[in-house]
Structures are given as structure tokens and as C-alpha cells.
Amino acid sequence: MKIGVPIEIKNNENRVGMTPSGVFELTKRNHTVYVQKNAGFNSGFLDEDYVGAGATIVDSIEAVYDAAEMIVKVKEPIEPEYKLIKPNQVVFTYFHFASSEVLTNAMIDSKAICIAYETVEDKDGALPLLIPMSEVAGRMSVQQGAKYLEKPIKGRGILLGGIPGVPPAHVMVLGGGVVGIQAAKMAAGLGANVTIMDINMKQLRYIADIMPANVNTEFSSEYNIRRHLPKTDLIIGGVLIKGAKAPKLITKDMLKDMRPGTVIVDVAVDQGGCFETTKPTTHEEPTYIIDDVVHYSVANMPGAVPYTSTVGLTNVTLPYVIKLANDGWEKACDNNASLAKGLNIVKGKIVYKEIAEAFDMQMA
Template sequence: MKIGVPIEIKNNENRVGMTPSGVFELTKRNHTVYIQKNAGYNSGFLDEDYKEVGAIILDTIEEVYAAAEMIVKVKEPIEPEYKLIREDQVVFTYFHFASSEVLTRAMMDSKAVCIAYETVEDPDGSLPLLIPMSEVAGRMSVQQGAKYLEKPIMGRGILLGGVPGVPPAKVLVLGAGVVGIQAAKMAAGLGANVFIMDINMKQLRYVSDIMPNNVISEFSSEYNIRKHIKDSDLIIGGVLIKGAKAPKLITRDMLKEMQPGTVMVDVAVDQGGCFETTVPTTHQDPTYIIDDVVHYSVANMPGAVPYTSTMALTNVTLPYVVKLAEMGWKKACKKNPSLAKGLNIVKGKIVYPEIAEAFDMNLETV
């Protein structure tokens, strides 16, 4: 199969769809891999690294899309890429369709086969291609939150872990999934007082078992959220509903109850965000302030640490890329139910229920 890896053109997206190690696994199986010139540069991989393992370097993104039967990338295509995607071409990437009707309709019009990393699902319900980026984003949420609590950036002027004689910050984590657990772990490690909330009691029991004493689990309800936001310094939203829009757990009116300089980090922004006031931002301009509350809602947080993120992503996507290349998408999805769950849009048809529901469109089968 002919596989293309273009440069990511989303704002400040520094990751790349495949490492040289991943390319080697494909070329040794006699597949052809096209890498756009300098695609891996910001992740620490040079064109020479790719050439050494048999990749063909192409100068432009247009050439990569034109040559490839399958595109492997990181983030969803953006408007300049829509016209480059062809009928029957396989596009394997993060899509998050439920948060964008424009993207959904563009991919339907392309009649491509869109396989979304974020909905590939194992029998136990876990999302193997989302987990590593959720781990990165969960840890980064605390790193970024701690920074934006500083007064020059309009935060409350609080050091997350405090110092002897001065209490640490209070961190509220919404969601006890991968993002929430990683965020709680990082915040606790820095010495903050952490409250983590979820509606899944099994997850809360797990959190209580593995976390240190400065992490307290609590059942999530509007009443409990309203209680905690009044004195929380950093609020992290890490709620996920597979393939669907995130629920709005913090509404606009709740901001009035928060302390000026409170920081909110919405890791669920790719799925529409779990704060009503969430608007996607970029690494170039990451924050905005509403009612004296600092909002951080960068839609590609792991793009700021591209070497770590690219390595972690290729570790999990490569086995599926190999299957798709060896068998073609139809046979690979038929033989691998986990991969089949990644099918979102196939040749103009929506085949994933949550996307059809999000835009009141017809759900079809393949």
C-alpha cells in the first residue's frame, strides 16, 4: 500500500503521524511511505532519518495526498486539506467529528474512508489510541494550570504546592478517567489538595485505592460541583463520552461563584468542551478571561511536547496502520472489531451513532 504522512498544518501542531521506526516497520513489509519534507522536524526527526528507513520525501502536501492510498496523520484535516482528500482514500487520524459539523460534511463530501483514532475501542471499553494523548494532556493540564495561576497572567497568584506555613492550592478535577487520573497524580505530586469527581463509583473506588492522601474522591453532581468551585484555584475538565459531545458541567452562571483569578483548563475541548464558556484556543494564544476566570482550552495540548507525544502515539497506532496496509480497510476492520469501531464516515455515509445523533443525520451501515 502507498501511505502518506503530511505536515500537520493546524496552528502550532508540532507532532507528526509516524516516527522513522514506524516507517521502517512498513517499508520492510514492502509498503511505500511518502513523508512530506520536514514533516518530522518539529518532533525531532529529520528527513534523513526517514530516508534511511526507506521513505520517499515529497516536497508538498499536495503531492503526499495525491500519491497515497492511506493518509496517516495526527489531527483532523482542516479546510485547506479538504479538497486534497479523494474518494476511497483512507484517512486515519483523530477526527472528533461530533464537535464540528463543517468537518463532518466535508469528509462526507470527499467520500473518503475516515477512521478515527479516538473511537477505536477494545472489548473492555478502553480507547487504546486515545489513552496516550489523554495521559499527556492530563499531565500537561496541571503544568499549564500551575503556570496560569501566576499573577502576571491574571491568575490568583498561587503556588500550586504552597510552601511551609502557607497552604497549597485546591485543584478540582472533573472526570476520573485517564485524563483525570493523570491530572490528579501530577497535582498531588506537586503538593496540591486535589478533589476528583465522577459519576462512576467503580472509578472513584479505584482512585481512592491508588492515590495519596491529598487526593479526595467525590461523586459528581451539580450541587457538589457548585460547592467546590467557590474555593478551587484550578479546575480541570477531563470528561469524555466516546465519540459524542462532552456534557457542560460548568455553566456560565457558575463563573460568578468562583474567586477572581481561578484557572479552568478544559481538556475536553476536542469534544466541544465540558465548560459552557469553552472556546477552542491555540498554543499561540492559549487563554482568555471571562468574569475574571482564566480559561485555557488549547485543542491540541500534546502538540506542545511533540517528541514525547509522537513517540507515544506511534507506539499505539502502528499495529493498526500495519493491519490496514497489509489487508486493506475492509478486511482489516472485519477481522479486528476494535479497529471497526474506528469507522466514522465511509464513502459519504455516517456509520458511527454518536455523530449522526450530534447533527441529526442518518446513520447508515457498511
């Protein structure tokens, strides 16, 4: 199969869809891989690294899309890429369709086969292609939150872990999945007092068993969330509903209950965000302020640490890329139930229920 790896053109997206190691695994199986010139540069991979792994370097994004039967990338295509995608071309990437009707309609019109990393699902319900980026984003959410709590950036001016004689910050984490666990782990490690909320009691029991003493678990409800707001310094939103829009757990009216300079970090922004006041931001302008509350909602947080993120992503996507390349998308999805759940839009038809429901569209 002919596989294309383009440069990511979303604002400040420094990751790349495949490492040279991944390219090598494909070319040794007699597949052809076209990598756009300098596609891996910001992730620390040079063109000569890709050439050494057997790739063909091409000069333009147009050339990559034109040559490839399958595109492997990181983020959803954006408007300049829509016209480059061909009928029957496989596009394997993070799509997060439920957050964008424009993207959904563009991919329907393209007649391509859209396989979304974030809905590939194991037998146990885990999302193997989302996990490493959720791990990165969960850890980064605390790193960024701690920074934006600083006074020069309009935060409360509080050190997350405090010092002897001065109490640490209070952190509330919404969602006890991969993002939430990683965020709680980081915040606890820095010495903060952490409360992690979820509606799954089995998960809360697991979290309570593995976390240190400065992490408390609590059942997630509007009442309990509101009760914590006046004393919380940093709120991390990490709630995920597979393939669907995130629920709005923090509403605009709740901002008045927070102290000026409170920071809220919405890791669920790709799925529409779990705060009502969330709007996607970029690494260039990552924050905005509403009612004296600092909002951080960068839609591609792991793009700020592209080496770690690219290697972590290729580690989990490569086995599926190899299946698709070896067998073609139809046979690969027939033979692999996990991969089949990644099918979102196929030749102009929505085949994933949550996307159709998000926009009141028909399924195939």
C-alpha cells in the first residue's frame, strides 16, 4: 500500500503521524511510505532519518495526499486539507467529529474512509489509541495549571505544593479516567490537596486504593462540584464519552462561585469541552479570562511536547497501520473488531452512532 505522512498544519501542532521506526516497519513489509519534507523536524526526526528507514521524501502536502492510498496523521484535517482528500482514501487520525459539524460534513463530502484513533476500542472498553495522548494531556494539565496560577499570568498567585507553614493549593479533577488519574498523580506529586470526582464507584474505589493520602475521591454531582468551587484553585476537566460531546459539568453561572485567579483547564476541549465557557485555544494564545477565572483550553496540548507524544502515539497506532496496509481497510476491519469501531464515516455515510446523534444526522 502507498501510505502518506503529511506535515501537521494545525496551529502549533508539532507532532507527526509516524516515527522513522514506524516507517521502517512498513517499508520492510514492502509498503511505500511518502513523508512530506520536514514533517518530523519539530518532533526531532530529520528527513535523512526517514530516508534511512526507507521512506520517500516529497516536497508538498499536495504530493503526499495525491500519492497515498492511506493518510496517517495526528490531528483532524483542517479546511486547506479538505480538498486534498480523495474518494476511497483511508484517513487514519484523531477526528473528534462530535465537536465539529463543519469537519463532519467535509469528510462526508470527501467520500473518504475516516478511521478515528479515539474510537478504536478494545474488548474491555479501553481506547488504546487515545490512552498515550490522554496520559500526556493529563500530566500537562497540571503542569500548565500550575504555571497559570502565577500572578503575572492573572492567576491566584499560589504555589501548587505550598511551602512549610503555607498550605498547598486545592485541585479538583473531574473524571477518573486516564486523564484524571494522570492529573491527580501529578498534582499530588507536587504536594497539592486533590479531589478527584467520577460517577463510577468501581473506578473511585480503584483510585482510592492507588493514590497517596493527599488525594480524596468523591462522587461527581452538581451539588458536590458546587460545594468545592469556593475553595478550589485549579480545576481539571477530563471527562470523556466515547465519540460524543462532553457533558457540561461547569456552567457559566458557577464561575461567580470561584475566587478571582482560579484556573480551569479543559482537557475535553476536543470533544466540545466539559465547561460551558470553553472555547478552543492554541499554544500561541492558550488562555482567556471570563469573570476573573483563567481558562486554558488548548485543543492539542500534547503538541507542545512533540517528541514524547509522537513516539508514544506511534507505539500504539503502528500495529493498526500495519493491519490496514497489509489487508486493506475492509478486510482489516472485518478481522479486527477493535479497529472496526474506529470507522466513523465511510464513503459519505456516517457509521458511528454518536456522531449522527450529535448533529441529528442519519446513519448508514
